[in-house]
Amino acid sequence: MKIYINGKFYDKDNAKVSVFDHGLLYGDGVFEGIRSYKRRVFKLKEHIDRLYESAHSIMLRIPMTREAMIKEVVRTVKTNNLDDAYIRLVITRGVGDLGLDPRKCYAGPSIIIIADKINLYPEATYKKGLSIVTVATVRNLTEAINPQIKSLNYLNNILAKIEANNAGSEEAILLDSMGYVAECTGDNIFIVKSGQLYTPPQCMGILRGITRDAILEVARKAKIAVHEHVITRHEVYISDECFLTGTAAELIPVVRVDGRQIGDAKPGKLTLELLKRFKDLTKTEGVKY
Numbered sequence: 001m002k003i004y005i006n007g008k009f010y011d012k013d014n015a016k017v018s019v020f021d022h023g024l025l026y027g028d029g030v031f032e033g034i035r036s037y038k039r040r041v042f043k044l045k046e047h048i049d050r051l052y053e054s055a056h057s058i059m060l061r062i063p064m065t066r067e068a069m070i071k072e073v074v075r076t077v078k079t080n081n082l083d084d085a086y087i088r089l090v091i092t093r094g095v096g097d098l099g100l101d102p103r104k105c106y107a108g109p110s111i112i113i114i115a116d117k118i119n120l121y122p123e124a125t126y127k128k129g130l131s132i133v134t135v136a137t138v139r140n141l142t143e144a145i146n147p148q149i150k151s152l153n154y155l156n157n158i159l160a161k162i163e164a165n166n167a168g169s170e171e172a173i174l175l176d177s178m179g180y181v182a183e184c185t186g187d188n189i190f191i192v193k194s195g196q197l198y199t200p201p202q203c204m205g206i207l208r209g210i211t212r213d214a215i216l217e218v219a220r221k222a223k224i225a226v227h228e229h230v231i232t233r234h235e236v237y238i239s240d241e242c243f244l245t246g247t248a249a250e251l252i253p254v255v256r257v258d259g260r261q262i263g264d265a266k267p268g269k270l271t272l273e274l275l276k277r278f279k280d281l282t283k284t285e286g287v288k289y
């Protein structure tokens with residue numbers, strides 16, 4: 001495996017950053033998780049745009065144009081000769097002193113690109129569906145750290161994941177401060193009711209997932225009614241189908257929430273139809289290499 005750090009490739013054992021990097025010391029940085037399918041990097045422009053928007057929001061100036069970043073991502077997957085890959089693109093504030101003042105990170109940001117494989121869940125879980133729980137940890141408040149910023153500080157999500165694991169579950173639903181359903185630890189949430197698709201809107205304090213948008217795109221093309229609408233836990237419990245979306249997990253059915261069976265406790269018809277259409281989209285969309 002060859003890992004890209006600031007324009008050079010390193011073997012896995014030699015791919016290192018300083019212990020003074022503020023990405024490590026403070027979680028000061030931004031990242032993206034991207035997938036490639038059959039030598040096409042899926043929605044690469046969208047991921048790069050979101051990366052630069054996250055960076056802009058935390059006043060981290062990435063020392064490279066978006067076009068150049070696209071080329072470096074493609075170069076990294078190509079160098080690793082992977083047909084299907086999970087790409088982790090990380091920008092840290094860079095090396096500073098032990099204080100948190102980002103102005104003292106004189107060396108500038110570190111740019112890291114890792115191209116590898118990832119399987120979040122075993123194949124059987126995709127067939128059977130997930131059992132998930134709502135957790136007490138509330139999603140980061142929009143006015144504190146906006147969840148739209150895909151920052152290196154994922155403690156909010158990790159705490160929720162720990163709570164889910166403690167409850168014997170793989171994934172957690174986080175609510176917003178009003179008690180509405182926001183999203184899961186690394187995925188957006190969808191429900192189906194009477195043949196229509198519902199997902200919380202961007203203003204609910206969620207990360208606007210690129211897979212989420214791709215699902216909305218294929219659903220609209222398939223003439224399925226979609227609603228970006230606030231969702232309560234009750235609406236999740238009484239839904240006909242439920243599924244999660246994210247670059248790493250892709251699309252995974254949910255069959256039980258807080259002990260309540262969803263539909264007939266099997267991956268739903270519309271869920272499977274959308275999964276098929278999503279897979280088709282990954283075959284045609286993306287930057288080729």
Ligand SMILES: Cc1ncc(COP(=O)(O)O)c(C=O)c1O
Nearest residue numbers: 186187188207209210211246247
């Ligand atoms: C908190 C959170 N929500 C949703 C998502 C899904 O986003 P995407 O589909 O862009 O991977 C992710 C993953 O990046 C995430 O970390």
